């Protein structure tokens with residue numbers, strides 16, 4: 001329509017005909033230029049948790065392109081983008097069974113994308129990438145530009161928090177994260193919560209930038225997900241010093257010196273509350289806790305080190321950031337899934353690929369959203385295996401609040417066209 005403004009259109013006054021709706025974006029041709037309005041990013045960051053009443057269906061002003069008319073349309077578009085009810089992910093997390101379901105993928109920014117590998121090479125070091133707001137914002141948006149996912153997850157890592165608390169951290173090629181193992185009282189006492197805010201300031205800037213950039217590039221239905229590792233999983237890497245199949249050192253420490261281990265978990269729990277609250281203040285619309293190694297624990301330890309800290313984090317965030325939805329991913333929780341959800345009161349639970357989604361649906365209240373659980377290797381395989389597995393999940397989840405995702409992170413050898421096929425298939429319902 002003549003005179004209408006779409007995100008990315010520059011208000012030159014000589015608009016050609018554009019019949020797109022506000023927020024529409026031509027993803028096939030890549031992102032358009034950012035709309036050059038100064039002050040918008042600041043507004044986005046500040047207004048984060050203020051819901052604007054439903055504006056769907058509000059007519060746009062379609063008269064000639066004048067600065068006033070353009071301003072009207074921009075305001076409409078801004079209000080639309082700020083309205084949580086335009087974001088399928090937020091609707092599902094509020095308990096609505098939206099269909100087709102929203103989709104995003106764990107580790108959606110990463111090595112399977114050539115543009116990620118290029119930005120990663122430019123940053124050099126992985127921590128440098130996580131702490132460079134411009135580069136981290138860029139890699140957060142890369143998968144959104146390709147697939148217009150319903151969730152954009154902040155690009156960072158769960159080990160940035162222990163790094164901010166003062167523990168050493170390096171990412172070694174082919175080896176993953178490496179930290180000096182922390183196993184005694186002196187090591188735990190040396191963790192310094194007072195240094196966290198300054199150390200993670202670049203991450204908060206990334207959050208605000210991504211939020212503004214999503215809007216500027218027309219992704220007004222994509223919600224921004226902030227995250228942290230859950231205390232137990234973060235403690236796994238801190239105590240072990242590196243990845244492991246069974247994390248025997250941390251599990252041994254939890255039995256051998258429960259008081260010491262509790263001090264570590266408590267330090268992490270408090271730091272995680274502060275870190276996630278900062279992300280919400282900076283513009284994250286959803287918060288997610290990754291408890292990748294939760295399933296290593298027997299029930300009593302699971303209750304103490306998984307449910308306990310997550311319950312405390314959820315309760316604190318409900319106070320500090322009312323209204324922000326929380327997703328938790330207690331990987332391989334198995335038969336503890338139902339108790340986990342009831343005890344923590346999360347809005348949604350991520351389900352790993354080992355669980356049958358029909359059983360998960362019987363275990364978890366229908367007011368709580370389920371998220372998952374395609375096997376990342378079915379996505380690598382593609383073809384009929386991918387279609388069959390994805391359809392089985394969809395048919396199990398129809399009619400309940402559900403977010404399509406993988407059962408664990410996307411792997412680097414995943415063909416990009418399989419991701420495109422999956423998004424198509426899920427969006428066909």
Ligand code: CP3
Pocket residue numbers: 105106107108109110111120126153154155156157158159171175176177227243290292408409
């Ligand atoms: O796209 C996204 O999901 C956002 C960014 C993100 C990363 N890590 C980036 C990353 C998120 C949400 C994480 C979470 C994370 N990090 C978890 C929990 C989820 C899970 O996958 O279980 C864990 C356990 C970590 C710790 C971690 N970081 C490991 C074990 C590794 C090495 C293994 C690997 O996948 O390479 C990392 C590195 C890492 N984190 C990469 C990325 C994109 C690869 C680094 C590279 O580019 O070389």
